[in-house]
Amino acid sequence: MNPIKYGAACQALVDTFNALESGQKDHNHWGDVAMNAVRAEIKDHYIAEQNRRCCYCGREYPTDNKAVWDGEHIIAKSVAPHFMFEPCNLAASCKDCNIAKGEDEVRTNPRRKSFSDQSKHYRIVHPHFDNYDDHIRWYGDVVKPLSPKGGELVGMCKLWRFGVTKAGAEVAPPNALVDGMIGVMMDPQADAVTKAVAIEGYKAYVRAQPQKAAD
Structure with missing residues (x-):
C-alpha cells in the first residue's frame, strides 16, 4: 500500500505538530478543528488506496462517505502520539474493527522510540508491511488465521464476528x-x-x- 504524501497545506500542519517537544505532543490534537483538512486528506487517500476495503477485516464498504470510515492509527495515537501523522502508521478501517482494536498494543517492543518499517516489529498483520493474504484467509464469513500474526489480528479486531453473526x-x-x-x-x-x-x-x-x- 502506498503511504500518503500530504499536500503542501496539510504537510505544514503536520510539520508544526512534529516540531513540538515530546511532552507537548498530545493525541487529542488529532481532533482539533485546525486538523480537519489533514484528517480528510488521510481518509480520502487510504479509502481509495485500499479500494474501499477495511485494512483489518478486508470487507468492502462501497462508499467514499468519510463518516463510514475511521482514520486508523495502527500504533494507537494515545499510546504513541509522536507517530500520529506518520504515513505508514495510517490506514482506513471500518468502525467495528477500529472499536474492537481500541488502544491495544501492536508492537513487539513498546519501548522502541523510533518508528519501525519492518513487519517483524508488529504483532498483527500490518497494512503497510505485510501481505494480508499470507496471514488471513476468508471462507465466506468464516475467518482462518494462517500465521501467529493472523491469529493476533483475528483476536484483536474480533474478525470472528462475521461468522458468529452468520451462524x-x-x-x-x-x-x-x-x-x-x-x-x-x-x-x-x-x-x-x-x-x-x-x-x-x-x-x-x-x-x-x-x-x-x-x-
Missing part, C-alpha cells in the same frame, strides 16, 4: 453444546457430514427457542 449465535443463550455446533460450522477443516449434522442440530435448537419462551 445466528446472537439469538441463542450461552450453551456449551450450541457453542460446539457453531464451532463446527465455522471450521473450514470440518468434513461435510459433520458440518451438516451441526447445521441441522443448530437449526433445530434455534427453532425451539420461541416455543421454550412461550412455555
Whole structure:
C-alpha cells in the first residue's frame, strides 16, 4: 500500500505538530478543528488506496462517505502520539474493527522510540508491511488465521464476528453444546457430514427457542 504524501497545506500542519517537544505532543490534537483538512486528506487517500476495503477485516464498504470510515492509527495515537501523522502508521478501517482494536498494543517492543518499517516489529498483520493474504484467509464469513500474526489480528479486531453473526449465535443463550455446533460450522477443516449434522442440530435448537419462551 502506498503511504500518503500530504499536500503542501496539510504537510505544514503536520510539520508544526512534529516540531513540538515530546511532552507537548498530545493525541487529542488529532481532533482539533485546525486538523480537519489533514484528517480528510488521510481518509480520502487510504479509502481509495485500499479500494474501499477495511485494512483489518478486508470487507468492502462501497462508499467514499468519510463518516463510514475511521482514520486508523495502527500504533494507537494515545499510546504513541509522536507517530500520529506518520504515513505508514495510517490506514482506513471500518468502525467495528477500529472499536474492537481500541488502544491495544501492536508492537513487539513498546519501548522502541523510533518508528519501525519492518513487519517483524508488529504483532498483527500490518497494512503497510505485510501481505494480508499470507496471514488471513476468508471462507465466506468464516475467518482462518494462517500465521501467529493472523491469529493476533483475528483476536484483536474480533474478525470472528462475521461468522458468529452468520451462524445466528446472537439469538441463542450461552450453551456449551450450541457453542460446539457453531464451532463446527465455522471450521473450514470440518468434513461435510459433520458440518451438516451441526447445521441441522443448530437449526433445530434455534427453532425451539420461541416455543421454550412461550412455555
